[in-house]
Amino acid sequence: xxxxxxxxxxxxxVFIVIPALLAGVAxxxxxxxxxxxxxxxxxxxxxxxRIEGVITSDRGSSGFMGGSSAGAERIVDELxxxxxxxxxxxxxxxxxxxxxxxxxxxxxxxxxxxxxxxxKKVTISMGDVAASGGYYVAAAADRILADQATLTGxxxxxxxxxxxxxxxxxxxxxxxxxxxxPYKDIGSSSRPMTNEEKQILQxxxxxxxxxxxxxxxxxxxxxxxxVRKMADGRVFTGRQAVKLKLVDKIGxxxxxxxxAAGDAGIMGDFDVVEYGRDKGVFDMLVGDSQASLPExxxxxxxxxxxAQTLLADGRYPQLR
Numbered sequence: 001x002x003x004x005x006x007x008x009x010x011x012x013x014v015f016i017v018i019p020a021l022l023a024g025v026a027x028x029x030x031x032x033x034x035x036x037x038x039x040x041x042x043x044x045x046x047x048x049x050r051i052e053g054v055i056t057s058d059r060g061s062s063g064f065m066g067g068s069s070a071g072a073e074r075i076v077d078e079l080x081x082x083x084x085x086x087x088x089x090x091x092x093x094x095x096x097x098x099x100x101x102x103x104x105x106x107x108x109x110x111x112x113x114x115x116x117x118x119x120k121k122v123t124i125s126m127g128d129v130a131a132s133g134g135y136y137v138a139a140a141a142d143r144i145l146a147d148q149a150t151l152t153g154x155x156x157x158x159x160x161x162x163x164x165x166x167x168x169x170x171x172x173x174x175x176x177x178x179x180x181x182p183y184k185d186i187g188s189s190s191r192p193m194t195n196e197e198k199q200i201l202q203x204x205x206x207x208x209x210x211x212x213x214x215x216x217x218x219x220x221x222x223x224x225x226x227v228r229k230m231a232d233g234r235v236f237t238g239r240q241a242v243k244l245k246l247v248d249k250i251g252x253x254x255x256x257x258x259x260a261a262g263d264a265g266i267m268g269d270f271d272v273v274e275y276g277r278d279k280g281v282f283d284m285l286v287g288d289s290q291a292s293l294p295e296x297x298x299x300x301x302x303x304x305x306x307a308q309t310l311l312a313d314g315r316y317p318q319l320r
Contacts, residue, residue, distance in 0.1 A: 099132025
């Protein structure tokens with residue numbers, strides 16, 4: 001067997017065979033869990049989700065060695081799987097996020113509400129920060145636990161713009177636009193906004209803000225007028241938030257897990273089923289396990305072409 005053949009076999013094993021085996025094992029485990037199969041390894045289980053980093057409305061992005069944003073699409077998919085899993089009765093969502101996308105936060109909020117309507121309990125555990133969109137998500141749950149020094153609240157909406165036309169003038173850059181209406185380039189950095197444009201954007205921001213107020217009021221069972229008094233963008237510590245009824249009690253992640261176990265009627269020890277995981281180098285190479293077949297084929301073709309390039313250039317591991 002020549003070395004080129006050996007290299008190809010190694011690449012096939014690393015990028016196709018091993019991922020396929022792992023996916024198969026994961027699939028079997030999920031099939032056993034779905035519907036509360038008697039073959040499940042444990043009946044005493046609590047689900048755990050993590051929302052870490054800036055909330056986005058897509059599936060989220062990952063850094064070179066780990067996750068860097070919390071994608072609403074992925075989180076909603078995970079919550080939906082939990083909702084349909086008859087063997088799990090309660091969950092903890094660990095939040096360590098400064099907020100982010102208003103739409104993404106709303107989607108997660110709404111999915112948590114769906115989970116609760118199915119009769120399952122959801123407990124929030126706040127880490128260092130669960131503010132703005134992070135608090136929006138938390139407000140949908142049955143209870144919220146936070147550390148005393150957690151930073152939370154920041155109920156409000158912001159839309160940032162930049163006016164850089166003076167800088168462009170100094171460096172000799174001339175910006176222009178061909179548009180179909182007077183407001184098509186609203187917020188452009190190439191010119192100051194008019195008062196009318198500022199009013200248009202203020203109305204837009206106020207509308208999203210009102211939605212935020214209503215959802216917090218509904219989730220926390222606090223009159224909207226009382227929420228509005230606190231919703232000026234200020235941040236609270238966990239201890240302050242308890243006094244304001246934005247948080248139920250002070251407690252750690254372990255306290256939240258124990259509370260969730262009690263919700264599920266579990267006495268004694270229990271196992272934690274953690275949904276999702278941070279993506280690293282391996283995920284960057286083989287991609288998302290939920291990718292469609294055409295997408296997988298594209299990735300495999302790209303890896304094949306990479307292997308051919310390495311072989312052609314002689315840049316491959318020395319197998320001796």
